[in-house]
Amino acid sequence: MMNLEEICVFVLEGALKAGAADVSVLASDYREDMTRFSNNTVTVVKRISNVTVDTYVSKDRKRIVGSSSDPSYGGLEKFTNALVEACGSLQPSPDYMPLPEGPYQYVSHENYDVRIAEDDLLLIDTVKKVVETGLHAGASRLSGSLTSNSVRSHLLTTGKAEGSDKKTGIVLNVRAFADAGGSGHGLSCACQLAGFNPLDASRTAAEYAVRSSNPRAWEEGSYDVILTPTVAANIVQNVGAASSAFAVEAGISFLSGQLGEKTAVESFTLRDLGCATDGLGSRSFDDEGVPTKENLIFERGVVKQYLHNTTTAAKFQKVSTGNAGIIDPHPWNLVVDEGDYGWEEMLQDVKHGVIVTNNWYTRFQNLRAGEYSTLPRDAAFLIQDGKIVHPVAGLRLSDSIPRQLKNIAGLTKERKWIQWWEVEIPVQTPAILIRDVTVTKPKP
């Protein structure tokens, strides 16, 4: 089989020979090991290896993207020819822009740990310790998945952009259950083993589980809500997605028309980082070969920029922000600036509220307006007059993201990296306190 560089050259030359004008080829070698466990025992171990070739081609201002995971000579030849032929039968795009001209210098992000890349049995022993730690901390059963991955990629374009990137990642997603309805979530994710703390995550999950046993009654109404980083990340990833210029242009972003507007509180600053230490989404170049970088999406509450590729940038009269996505520019790693609250201080600032430690199933009634609801899961606690009173369960938060951004009352100093099953874009965020969130439950 060809190596990644050879694949890029083969596909690019083949596409040009078939009549393409612009060509961008991204070849990636992805490997993943996963150990899943539930009820304190391993359920399955997995190993996935996948070489994919993502290609963008233009011809006579017509544009097409393709993805193939047949990296053989014959497979790539067939794929490339089919792609160029299909491109030729499309209508020209009025938005067509040529690929940006390189060559470029790329910054390395150092998010590669050879121990993660090469130790295929690392996970099984770690899972054993995770379960033991959680049980020791009071849980009765633990479930989760421990995943390590490595990605090597190579990019080559007709704009003379060429670069290589490699990264590793390791993520523990663990859920602990205690008696009488208690459950807790723990998470540790990092690019290097040095930043990975699985036993802390297991302990956190178990402690939450124990503390949330025997949840008590609560009333529907308006609450101040403390979102731990896991939950804040779930909301922030939607803010990141809404900052894509494609989403703005397609009318489905609640940040449409908000450029330069104060759309959040002064304490809210959000960045997209192409390369971030321990940022699992890091890559040195985007799909057009443009170097990734730091982009300020929100600065002290003001929307500073959308995320662009070359095509959207031209339409908005901006320059690419290095976030291609040929069709849909996207964030790489979202980072919320730290606040100035300590955890206890934030708690004391709540007269009548709840702490939500985990959530899922965030769904929008009106995506453009950012109106949605989401379901807290695992440990949640009622706060009265600055003190945790008792655990609660069965909550639903119903709100709009624009309203929430304007009602952030505080952010903690401490931040955490979050990426797991419900948070696809890696987010580094503090806990966030939001005032006056509607909390509901099923009608009797």
Next chain:
Amino acid sequence: MSSDLPAFAVQVACDLGAEFAEARLHENRETACLLRDGEPEPAAIISSRGLGVRILCKGALSFAATNDLSRDSIRILCKDAVRAAEASSVILNKRIEFCEQKGVKTSWRAEERKNIENASVEDLMRILWELDKTLRHDYDGITFTNRLLTISTMLEMKTYVNSDGAQIESRVPRIQYSSYLTTPFEGKTFTVTIPPGYSQLGGSGGWETVERLNLQEYVPQEAKILAAVIKNTSKPPAGVVDVVLGPEVAGIVAHESAGHPGEADRIQGREAAQAGESYLKPTDLGLRIGSDQAFVSDDPTIGGSMGFYLYDDEGVPARKRKLIEAGVVSEFLQNRATAREFGLDSSNSASRSVAFDREPIIRMANTFVEPGDYSFEELLEDVKIGVYIKSFMEWNIDDRRFNERYVGLEAYLIEDGQLKGLIRDPILEITTIKFWSSLDARGRDLTFNAAMCGKGDPMQAAPVWTGGPHIRLRGVGIGAR
């Protein structure tokens, strides 16, 4: 697709000590077109092809996948899979075993009158152009200023071999359409989808499926209704009322609160840290959870459906599963491992994988409320005050599948058995037991919507149908935003 490679992989795995081995050569091809506000975005051609191998060794389960289909690579893959299983077996609390299943040699395919591979990007774009033209109309003061339309053809081909002697080839083409429409109205901007609820119109079959979807009639008709919905400001009645739900809502409820909680792997806790568990326990077969009108089934064998198959991804012949019968939990969705745990002779063919690099797990196929014998008018006729929720946008359910919410999109007030006009965003927030216990009548109609159901780690989005007739609930609480 040749069975040589999967057969080779199974042989290698068994020679290395696997007590059971299966291999699936799995190919997916998709062509997708996207039209934004009448302008073409890049089309997309996506293909994936590779081999997934699953083995049982010393009581442990291991899955490995690669798209390097050389024999050397497959040997390494199997060796790694066996080694990983052996390593994890020493920390197992409980052996994993499969129930018996005699291997079958066969091939099957979804009905395909016009080869899906002959549908070109031009064919797809033509459909989107025509639809966009109709969506640019003025709908009584509403103009959809932003329109994001997408249509795709998909082809899934598998060759499955296992050490029990199964050798099964399959081919399933599919088509699906979805769209986002945005419009400003009186100072606010609304995004809705057609079909509503972020779902799709779709089914399995060849290019002839696109005729069956009848997009040219359905899409503008729906756009007209949604324009009226957006303009309406009437609130729903507060309090406890009777509720009639359209098939789209009945279908999603069936999927979320009867299908998902009935997945045996979820009941056993295998998905606890991801998609959650279930309010049902392993001993809950025979438990009453609803009225004697509650009938929910899941059936992979429905011709033309998104979830269509005739053999599952463990080689088990597909059949209809009756999940809830007359309000009683009748059957869970099983694979060979859970069937063994439950002491069953066979799984009920619920094992699916969406790609070569995804482990087969328990999935739904086409989940629906069974039709009854009421006409729509009969469902309305003795409702003094109520709400008819025909479609929804926002929905969610907790991770035990008990606390669920559906926010209506197209919805009407019912007074004295008559529909009296649109109402905005009625919220049905209810428990699963309350929902199914309040069901007192089912229509004789039956329609389906397509959807992509997410489960598993790593995530797998499985094509499914959700459906049902119109149904009626008595005396449930309705809220408003």
